[in-house]
Amino acid sequence: MRDAYLIGAGQSDYGxxxxxxxxxxxxxxxxxxxxxxxxxxVVDEIDEAFVGTLGVGGRQLGLSGPAVTExxxxxxxxxxxxxxxxxxxxxxxxxxVQAIKSGMADVVLAGGFEVMxxxxxxxxxxxxxxxxxxEWERLSGTTFSGVYAQMASAHMAEYDTTREHLSxxxxxxxxxxxxxxxAQLGFExxxxxxxxAPVVADPLNLYHCCPTSxxxxxxxxxxxxxxxxxxxxxxxxxGVGAGSDAVGLFQRDSYVGxxxxxxxxxxxxxxxxxxxxxxxxxxxxxxxxxxxLLAYEDLGFCERGESGRLIESGATELGGDLPVNTSGGLxxxxxxxxxxxxxxVVEAFxxxxxxxxxxxxxxxxxxxxxxxxxxxxxxxxxxxxxxxAEASA
Amino acid sequence: MRDAYLIGAGQSDYGxxxxxxxxxxxxxxxxxxxxxxxxxxVVDEIDEAFVGTLGVGGRQLGLSGPAVTExxxxxxxxxxxxxxxxxxxxxxxxxxVQAIKSGMADVVLAGGFEVMxxxxxxxxxxxxxxxxxxEWERLSGTTFSGVYAQMASAHMAEYDTTREHLSxxxxxxxxxxxxxxxAQLGFExxxxxxxxAPVVADPLNLYHCCPTSxxxxxxxxxxxxxxxxxxxxxxxxxGVGAGSDAVGLFQRDSYVGxxxxxxxxxxxxxxxxxxxxxxxxxxxxxxxxxxxLLAYEDLGFCERGESGRLIESGATELGGDLPVNTSGGLxxxxxxxxxxxxxxVVEAFxxxxxxxxxxxxxxxxxxxxxxxxxxxxxxxxxxxxxxxAEASA
Numbered sequence: 001m002r003d004a005y006l007i008g009a010g011q012s013d014y015g016x017x018x019x020x021x022x023x024x025x026x027x028x029x030x031x032x033x034x035x036x037x038x039x040x041x042v043v044d045e046i047d048e049a050f051v052g053t054l055g056v057g058g059r060q061l062g063l064s065g066p067a068v069t070e071x072x073x074x075x076x077x078x079x080x081x082x083x084x085x086x087x088x089x090x091x092x093x094x095x096x097v098q099a100i101k102s103g104m105a106d107v108v109l110a111g112g113f114e115v116m117x118x119x120x121x122x123x124x125x126x127x128x129x130x131x132x133x134x135e136w137e138r139l140s141g142t143t144f145s146g147v148y149a150q151m152a153s154a155h156m157a158e159y160d161t162t163r164e165h166l167s168x169x170x171x172x173x174x175x176x177x178x179x180x181x182x183a184q185l186g187f188e189x190x191x192x193x194x195x196x197a198p199v200v201a202d203p204l205n206l207y208h209c210c211p212t213s214x215x216x217x218x219x220x221x222x223x224x225x226x227x228x229x230x231x232x233x234x235x236x237x238x239g240v241g242a243g244s245d246a247v248g249l250f251q252r253d254s255y256v257g258x259x260x261x262x263x264x265x266x267x268x269x270x271x272x273x274x275x276x277x278x279x280x281x282x283x284x285x286x287x288x289x290x291x292x293l294l295a296y297e298d299l300g301f302c303e304r305g306e307s308g309r310l311i312e313s314g315a316t317e318l319g320g321d322l323p324v325n326t327s328g329g330l331x332x333x334x335x336x337x338x339x340x341x342x343x344x345v346v347e348a349f350x351x352x353x354x355x356x357x358x359x360x361x362x363x364x365x366x367x368x369x370x371x372x373x374x375x376x377x378x379x380x381x382x383x384x385x386x387x388x389a390e391a392s393a
Numbered sequence: 394m395r396d397a398y399l400i401g402a403g404q405s406d407y408g409x410x411x412x413x414x415x416x417x418x419x420x421x422x423x424x425x426x427x428x429x430x431x432x433x434x435v436v437d438e439i440d441e442a443f444v445g446t447l448g449v450g451g452r453q454l455g456l457s458g459p460a461v462t463e464x465x466x467x468x469x470x471x472x473x474x475x476x477x478x479x480x481x482x483x484x485x486x487x488x489x490v491q492a493i494k495s496g497m498a499d500v501v502l503a504g505g506f507e508v509m510x511x512x513x514x515x516x517x518x519x520x521x522x523x524x525x526x527x528e529w530e531r532l533s534g535t536t537f538s539g540v541y542a543q544m545a546s547a548h549m550a551e552y553d554t555t556r557e558h559l560s561x562x563x564x565x566x567x568x569x570x571x572x573x574x575x576a577q578l579g580f581e582x583x584x585x586x587x588x589x590a591p592v593v594a595d596p597l598n599l600y601h602c603c604p605t606s607x608x609x610x611x612x613x614x615x616x617x618x619x620x621x622x623x624x625x626x627x628x629x630x631x632g633v634g635a636g637s638d639a640v641g642l643f644q645r646d647s648y649v650g651x652x653x654x655x656x657x658x659x660x661x662x663x664x665x666x667x668x669x670x671x672x673x674x675x676x677x678x679x680x681x682x683x684x685x686l687l688a689y690e691d692l693g694f695c696e697r698g699e700s701g702r703l704i705e706s707g708a709t710e711l712g713g714d715l716p717v718n719t720s721g722g723l724x725x726x727x728x729x730x731x732x733x734x735x736x737x738v739v740e741a742f743x744x745x746x747x748x749x750x751x752x753x754x755x756x757x758x759x760x761x762x763x764x765x766x767x768x769x770x771x772x773x774x775x776x777x778x779x780x781x782a783e784a785s786a
Contacts, residue, residue, distance in 0.1 A: 001496040049637075054455055062447055062478035062524025063770040066637040070770075076656050078635035079771065080484050083474045085455035091473050095488065102494035103394040104633070131455025240497070242471035244442075244459040263469055377456040377463075378472065 003224040004100040006235040006384055008037035009342070009349035011217035014184040014334030016117035020214065022059065026051075026068040026113045029216035029339070033109070036349065037220060038231040041107070043072065046220075048105035049079040050095040052088025052112030053338030056127040057119050068113060083338075085131035086287060088112050089217065090341025090371030090380040096221040097240050097382075106226050110345075111218030112338035124212060131374040133248030145209055145288065147249050147375045149201035152290035154255035156203060159305035163203055166289035167194035168311045170207040170331055173286060176318060177328020179358040184213050184334030208289035210329075215336035217343035235352050238274070238366075239383035241267025247377035256305075258376035261285075261298035265370070268381040269300075276300040279322060280364045281351055283344035285372040285379075286329040295370055296324075299381070318359055326351065326359045341371035341380065348384045365389035396617040397493040399628040399777055401430035402735070402742035404610035407577040407727030409510035413607065415452060419444075419461040419506045422609035422732070426502070429742065430613060431624040434500070436465065439613075441498035442472040443488040445481025445505030446731030449520040450512050461506060476731075478524030479680060481505050482610065483734025483764025483773040489614040490633050490775075499619050503738075504611030505731035517605060524767040526641030538602055538681065540642050540768045542594035545683035547648035549596065552698035556596055559682035560587035561704045563600040563724055566679060569711060570721020572751040577606050577727030601682040603722075608729035610736035628745045631667070631759075632776035634660025640770035649698075651769035654691035658763070661774040662693075669693040672715060673757045674744055676737035678765040678772075679722040688763055689717075692774070711752055719744065719752045734764035734773065741777045758782035 010032020012025045020028075034041055051065035060067050065081035082092045089112025096110035119127060129138035132147060155161045171191050177183035189207060197206035220230075227234045243263025246252055252259070269275055276299060284299065286292035293307035301322060302310045310316060316324035327333045327347035330340060350356040351364040361367075366385040373379065403425025405418045413421075427434055444458035453460050458474035475485045482505025489503035512520060522531035525540060548554045564584050570576035582600060590599035613623075620627045636656025639645055645652065662668055669692060677692065679685035686700035694715060695703045703709060709717035720726045720740035723733060743749040744757040754760075759778040766772065 058523070060523070060527045060640075062476070063640045063767050065477065066766075066770045067526070067640045069637065070639050074637075076636055076638060076652065078657075078773075079477075079637045080488065080635075081476045083455070083476055084458065084472075095473070095491070098488070098491045098495040098497055101496060102491040104491055104494065130451070130453070133460070134453045242473075243469055244463065244467075244472045245469060246463050247453075247456045247460045259469065264471075373459075374456050377459040380471075 001101045002103060004097040004221050004237045005224060005227040006219060006237055006349055007222050007227065007230040008033045008220040009218065009346040010036050011182055011343050011346045012215050013182050014213045014215035014336055017214045018118065022113050022115045023068050023071040025214060025216040026111065027072040029111055029218040030072040033218040033220050038233060039229065041230055043074060046074055046077055046107050046109045048099050049074055049077055049109040050082050050092035051079060052082045052092040052341060053114055054083060054085060054088060056114050056116045056337060084378040085373035086337050087341055087371040087373035087378050087380050088338045093219055093342060093345055093382060094240050094242055094380050097237050100221055100223045106223050108221045109218055110221060111216065111342045113216035114336035114338040115214045116212040116336060117214050136250060137248050145201040145204055148288035148290055149204045150249060151255045151294065152203050155290060158256050161293065161308040164195065165293065165308035165311055166208045167191055169286060169289040169292045170194040172317050173325050173329040173331040176326050176359055177332025180328045180333055183328045183332050184211055185332045204288055210287050210331045210335040213334035213336040215334060215339045217339040217346050219342050219345045234387050235349065236385050236387065237382060238385045239268035239272030241265060241271065242380045244378050245376050247374060249375045258294055258298050258372060258379060260376045260379035261295060261370065261372060264379040264381040265299045268383050272383040274383060278366055279368050280366050281323045281326055281361045282368040282370065283327060283347050284324055284370040286325055286331050287335060299370060323361050326356065326361060344369035344371060352384055352386050394494045395496060397490040397614050397630045398617060398620040399612060399630055399742055400615050400620065400623040401426045401613040402611065402739040403429050404575055404736050404739045405608050406575050407606045407608035407729055410607045411511065415506050415508045416461050416464040418607060418609040419504065420465040422504055422611040423465040426611040426613050431626060432622065434623055436467060438500050439467055439470055439502045440500055441492050442467055442470055442502040443475050443485035444472060445475050445485040445734060446507055447476060447478060447481060449507050449509050449730060477771040478766035479730050480734055480764040480766035480771050480773050481731045486612055486735060486738055486775060487633050487635055487773050490630050493614055493616045499616050501614045502611055503614060504609065504735045506609035507729035507731040508607045509605040509729060510607050529643065530641050538594040538597055541681035541683055542597045543642060544648045544687065545596050548683060551649050554686065554701040557588065558686060558701035558704055559601045560584055562679060562682040562685045563587040565710050566718050566722040566724040569719050569752055570725025573721045573726055576721045576725050577604055578725045597681055603680050603724045603728040606727035606729040608727060608732045610732040610739050612735050612738040627780050628742065628777050629780065630775060631778045632661035632665030634658060634664065635773045637771050638769050640767060642768045651687055651691050651765060651772060653769045653772035654688060654763065654765060657772040657774040658692045661776050665776040667776060671759055672761050673759050674716045674719055674754045675761040675763065676720060676740050677717055677763040679718060679724050680728060692763060716754050719749065719754060737762035737764060745777055745779050
């Protein structure tokens, strides 16, 4: 089948922007993506679009896809809104790949957005809850920090995972985010800071939780037969994989892993014909610190139960064997729900283009992005590689 | 590229079902679709799913796709929620075709659902409004009947379209719906009834407006290389097309047509290499009577301004040259928003399988479905044909 290539990606800053609208943020991301294309592109060349958003705040719950693409100048182009909670735009990128491989489109925009900072505390609780199981989680008072706290407790009980391991995720991701000009919380934090923050949902404290954010991000995906028009240095989307699961955590057999992530990774590695050892970097879904540790295990970076030791070893820091969340991750870069998956692709594009500045991974040739919806009701994984990457699988 | 085939489709009844949930309705539709496959299929053979829903009532706003597919027994299968307002599951079917053509899936479920009957009158007004332009339509009090009333007024002012033409759409669709056991309003109505109903938004009266509905519908789409496992009488999805537009009606140059429908039809006819004269039947988006008249013109069934004369001629009645909305359409069959597009595909499947009972179109070999989001912010068109259909374009 026809191969799909990533020719550009860009994002707005992540943060709280009361003077911006969801439309203006998305347009900023489209412009940044367009500007990033090495040999140039104009918006008129885009012939299909997929937009991810949860719709926090309810400002445009229906047709929010066309509402933002029309504003960004994609007149009349088919646009489909995709929603799988926090994995919305990771799935939008997957749809872009399907559209390219199907031959039904040549140049596809895949992006997402969210505006969360203008909601009241109650509204935020509501909107963050809607991706949990409604009847038996949200309506009975379970929050997302509560759900992930249960996962963390289970992991700590079953393995030798500690609060310090959780805090080390925060320290690492803040160290990376401090090097990312788009990051919402672009400051470093010490292990002491991270250990002593107020509890949110035991054992998770404030530094073990990502912020709520405004922001947008976009990727541009094209077919192999047109890629030369846009770049001399093509980045192939070598693998895409996705999986689903019961939406409620309580409906699953085990709390110490996310089966949808494993299914997605297996499919993506299979399509790309690579394994975790072949990766130079990864952006993983660290909505809570425990989520990053689970990702290490679900994506095969280490054995089940070994993630605490992996973060402790420094292997996932910048300069380590497999740097994870060089962008700062959801923790430091921010987590505007619908934008997050596409935002991870922005980091992959920058790393593989050698344009990640102070956080550049040396000789980055192949990277992975991993985006989770809710507590694991859906997950999507992509593998990106430069043409000169060598498969050593 | 690999061809996509429709091997089955099924739906729940449309109506008000207080004892059902969105999950049970969707499961009923999955079971009906599975049962319709001529040579049989089991749910485990499905390897990808797309689910359309607007999320009316907000009962599961995030991850509603996996929430229903897991309940229907599709364990772990990648599932993506697709939302383009009332065209949600029409776009889900389009995504199924892209997934098949991409080679990334072999057997795809595309469906949708909505539960609307348990909302209060105010909540219904809110949820029906969310697919309008939020800032300048919904929040300033414009309803969907108001938006389509503006289109009707414009058409009546510019051409010789009358209230009686609108009423004839209702009379025809109720006559068809009376023959459909799944229809919500499965009774006939006289021209006098339709003409004398209370006004909703002048010039539209009650019989010019579709009801709010609970319901679900699903289609099963497979690749050409596996279609023989499921049927000896394959129905090819010969054409798929989509278009977008500004979400607000006021943002468009003209009110007497829906540009997104024209774009979608052009693309679908082009891919199928057929034209409107080659169709044996069509299911079009008649959320309001004027919408069916606009569809006649946008889909090329007649010239601009001639739709009043076309409905008057009887050509679109059962037994006419081009029967339209043999299912009863949104008007009589019902309009559970997220289910509607897939529900149209159910009718196409029944007609092309010769299983439409009293409303069977004789010798039906090729048919079209047309699904609109909002007042035309998005539209999607599909052309289905039996292998023995002759293109006479």
